[in-house]
Amino acid sequence: MARIDLFVCHVTEDRQTAQDLVVELEKRGLRCWFAPRDIVGGQAYDDAIADALDECRAMLLVFSDRCNDSDYIRREVTVAGESGKIVIPLRIEDAKPRKGLKIRLTDLHWIDAFVERDKALDQLVTTVGNLDGPLAALPAKPLPTSDTETTNDGFSPPPLSAPRPTSPRLAALSAAVLVLSAAGGYWYWSAGSAPERTRAEARPQLGSLATAASVSQEPGPEHRASTETARRPDNRGTPGLLTTDDPTFFDRASGQPIVWYQKTSNGDIELYDAKGFHPKSGEPLLPITRDVIEEWQTKRATARAVPSKAPEPVDPKTYPFFDQITGAPRIWYWKDTEGRYSFFDAPGFHPTVGEPLMVADKAFVMDFKREQEEREARAKAEAEAKLARERQEAEQRAEAERRAENEKRIAAEEQRRQTEAAEQARREQARREQEEREARAKAEAEAKLARERLEAQQRAEAERRADEEKRRVAEEQRRQIEAAERARREQAKREQEEREARAKAEAEAKIARERQEAEQRAEAERRAAEEKRRVAEEQRRSEEERRRQAEAAERTRREQAEREAEQRRREAEAREAERRAGDRCDELAGNPTDQRGNGRGVPYEILKLQTREAIDACTKAVELNPAEARYQYQLARATQMIDKPRAFEMQKRVAAKRYPAAFDNLGWLYISLAKSKDEAVRQFKVGVQLGDPDCMMSLAEMIDQKAYLPSDPLREKIALYKQAAALGHPSAQRALEIEMANYQRQQQDLLNQQQMQQQMLGLFGAALMGAMSGR
Numbered sequence: 001m002a003r004i005d006l007f008v009c010h011v012t013e014d015r016q017t018a019q020d021l022v023v024e025l026e027k028r029g030l031r032c033w034f035a036p037r038d039i040v041g042g043q044a045y046d047d048a049i050a051d052a053l054d055e056c057r058a059m060l061l062v063f064s065d066r067c068n069d070s071d072y073i074r075r076e077v078t079v080a081g082e083s084g085k086i087v088i089p090l091r092i093e094d095a096k097p098r099k100g101l102k103i104r105l106t107d108l109h110w111i112d113a114f115v116e117r118d119k120a121l122d123q124l125v126t127t128v129g130n131l132d133g134p135l136a137a138l139p140a141k142p143l144p145t146s147d148t149e150t151t152n153d154g155f156s157p158p159p160l161s162a163p164r165p166t167s168p169r170l171a172a173l174s175a176a177v178l179v180l181s182a183a184g185g186y187w188y189w190s191a192g193s194a195p196e197r198t199r200a201e202a203r204p205q206l207g208s209l210a211t212a213a214s215v216s217q218e219p220g221p222e223h224r225a226s227t228e229t230a231r232r233p234d235n236r237g238t239p240g241l242l243t244t245d246d247p248t249f250f251d252r253a254s255g256q257p258i259v260w261y262q263k264t265s266n267g268d269i270e271l272y273d274a275k276g277f278h279p280k281s282g283e284p285l286l287p288i289t290r291d292v293i294e295e296w297q298t299k300r301a302t303a304r305a306v307p308s309k310a311p312e313p314v315d316p317k318t319y320p321f322f323d324q325i326t327g328a329p330r331i332w333y334w335k336d337t338e339g340r341y342s343f344f345d346a347p348g349f350h351p352t353v354g355e356p357l358m359v360a361d362k363a364f365v366m367d368f369k370r371e372q373e374e375r376e377a378r379a380k381a382e383a384e385a386k387l388a389r390e391r392q393e394a395e396q397r398a399e400a401e402r403r404a405e406n407e408k409r410i411a412a413e414e415q416r417r418q419t420e421a422a423e424q425a426r427r428e429q430a431r432r433e434q435e436e437r438e439a440r441a442k443a444e445a446e447a448k449l450a451r452e453r454l455e456a457q458q459r460a461e462a463e464r465r466a467d468e469e470k471r472r473v474a475e476e477q478r479r480q481i482e483a484a485e486r487a488r489r490e491q492a493k494r495e496q497e498e499r500e501a502r503a504k505a506e507a508e509a510k511i512a513r514e515r516q517e518a519e520q521r522a523e524a525e526r527r528a529a530e531e532k533r534r535v536a537e538e539q540r541r542s543e544e545e546r547r548r549q550a551e552a553a554e555r556t557r558r559e560q561a562e563r564e565a566e567q568r569r570r571e572a573e574a575r576e577a578e579r580r581a582g583d584r585c586d587e588l589a590g591n592p593t594d595q596r597g598n599g600r601g602v603p604y605e606i607l608k609l610q611t612r613e614a615i616d617a618c619t620k621a622v623e624l625n626p627a628e629a630r631y632q633y634q635l636a637r638a639t640q641m642i643d644k645p646r647a648f649e650m651q652k653r654v655a656a657k658r659y660p661a662a663f664d665n666l667g668w669l670y671i672s673l674a675k676s677k678d679e680a681v682r683q684f685k686v687g688v689q690l691g692d693p694d695c696m697m698s699l700a701e702m703i704d705q706k707a708y709l710p711s712d713p714l715r716e717k718i719a720l721y722k723q724a725a726a727l728g729h730p731s732a733q734r735a736l737e738i739e740m741a742n743y744q745r746q747q748q749d750l751l752n753q754q755q756m757q758q759q760m761l762g763l764f765g766a767a768l769m770g771a772m773s774g775r
Helices: 011-025 044-054 065-067 073-080 099-105 118-129 168-191 200-217 221-232 289-306 362-483 490-591 602-611 611-624 629-639 645-655 662-674 676-689 693-704 715-728 730-775
Strands: 004-009 058-065 084-089 260-263 269-272 332-336 341-344
Touching: 004 044, 004 073, 011 058, 011 118, 011 221, 044 058, 044 118, 058 073, 058 118, 058 715, 065 099, 084 099, 099 602, 168 362, 200 362, 200 715, 260 341, 269 289, 289 602, 362 490, 490 715, 602 611, 629 645, 629 676, 662 676, 662 693, 676 693, 693 730, 715 730
Parallel strands: 004 058, 058 084
Antiparallel strands: 260 269, 332 341
């Protein structure tokens, strides 16, 4: 694990605030360890935190009132204290430690970020820098003193001269010299071609570039010494390259180094006679050390040595680097552009490329072994990560298969339950129908029995009535016979008529009874036939209803399947249309430098030729993907070609969604439509904060147009160009080289001016001293 400056400790609720602090601190050069970002998948959480605590220089506690209730915060602070790590509490709100944290944090120095955040972060950087030397990526900044002029970046330029006591007469002479030197300086600047610049403007830029150059240098004691030496006011001027074979490296009186060096990209060591900066790379020269002297002498001796034989390839795993008796190097090497090494057993030149072989000294062997160990460690880590990914993928496949099997089993169980339920419903329906048939048959039998019983009762009643009638008639006859015995002859004819009438009545009554019985039997048969027809009709209707229900269920199932298939087809078509529309919009109207783009895009010259097509494609992409801000930005970018006011409003809406690339277009629309460069500068600044390279280039152009005047314009422009070049902007690197060349030319002009002023001061001083001595 690489060296860590700060272990960032926070609660889950303050995660976003902690993430913002990490971004700002890393911009200031601190390397932070942030658990949500730096713990990789499959890594044990507690082990990763323990390793990070071991590797960090200090712990940054992002403190809020919520930390008082977190047991995990207390444990991490305790582990950091037991490991001897410095705990730096950074308060993001006005809260105090309570409970266990009050005991652990009561005697620590606090930094409050909720009042002045930038000042607090600068104080934090200074605090970490003072722990055990300069930071891993940021040089320590000296405090300003009363006799120096402090710039915005904390660099204190050297004073013009050392302070000394003065007398009134000497003060008058000094004033005369200053007047003459001012006149000479005005003549020099009027006659020359260099732009007018004051010392106060030039020196901070020199300090800024020195600071920027020191960031890229590998930290160490030599680097710190060179940085401090470059800032001391006793610099002897422009360093010159030493070509002698036997230079004097150290002052014989003080033992201090008087030679400075710089290692080139191919490993050569260049020696200079004064401290300063490398004329090509701009990096600070480092004071010479004994190890560097030994390495330089070895390289010189190797370069002068005439090889006794042609170098042969060797394997450093079996061929020793040094002679076991004399300790002299036995291996020479060559490194290609891809970092691969070739090793040989003698000095000379590479047989393929013809470049000189380098001696494998102790420093190289240590670096080579460390590089091999790191490569093996990376290979092992990659293999373990690959094995973990494969194991995770296998587990995911097994889990997917298990879930699919469970789903199949659940579906089969559901189908079985549905089949059993359908069969149970069918049996229940059949049982109900059977019970209904049996009930109807029983009702018919009871109705028939009741009818037969009623008919028998009616027949018995008729017979009884007939018998009673017969008995009554016989009794009446007997009484009539007895009453009319005496008048039998007179009544014979009447009796005969009455007998005939009674016989006729009996015959008619018998016929009426037979007719009534026939009608009752016919009615019973008709009712039985109607009941049979009704039962048959009910059965037919029940069968028809079951058939209709089955057909309706089958029709519903088919319609549902068709609807689901149609829905899946429509969803697939919609997804394909979204993808095609998005790709077409990216292809026709994408910004090539958009950091959130997909890597494609077209410049404005090509966009002008396909504006209408780009607007149609991006309009469709926005309709299909209303939540994607990239398509809205590209639609506004294409609309800007034909309708700037409309594109102005569209870019405002996209910028409101914090889309970085929109702020560059919006800023230039403010200039062209609203004629407001101030508002354009504000938009460009927001885009720069969001990491858009176009906004960085536009803000640098505003500096050129005097619309944006930072405290140090040149340093600001160089910083913007560097940041844009790092993000891959095609024009940024070219602009950066031009600005650096202009700066170096201005510095050379300033140096020439200072030398001229010193010469004039010497001449006038000598003249004045001669005049005073003549008096």
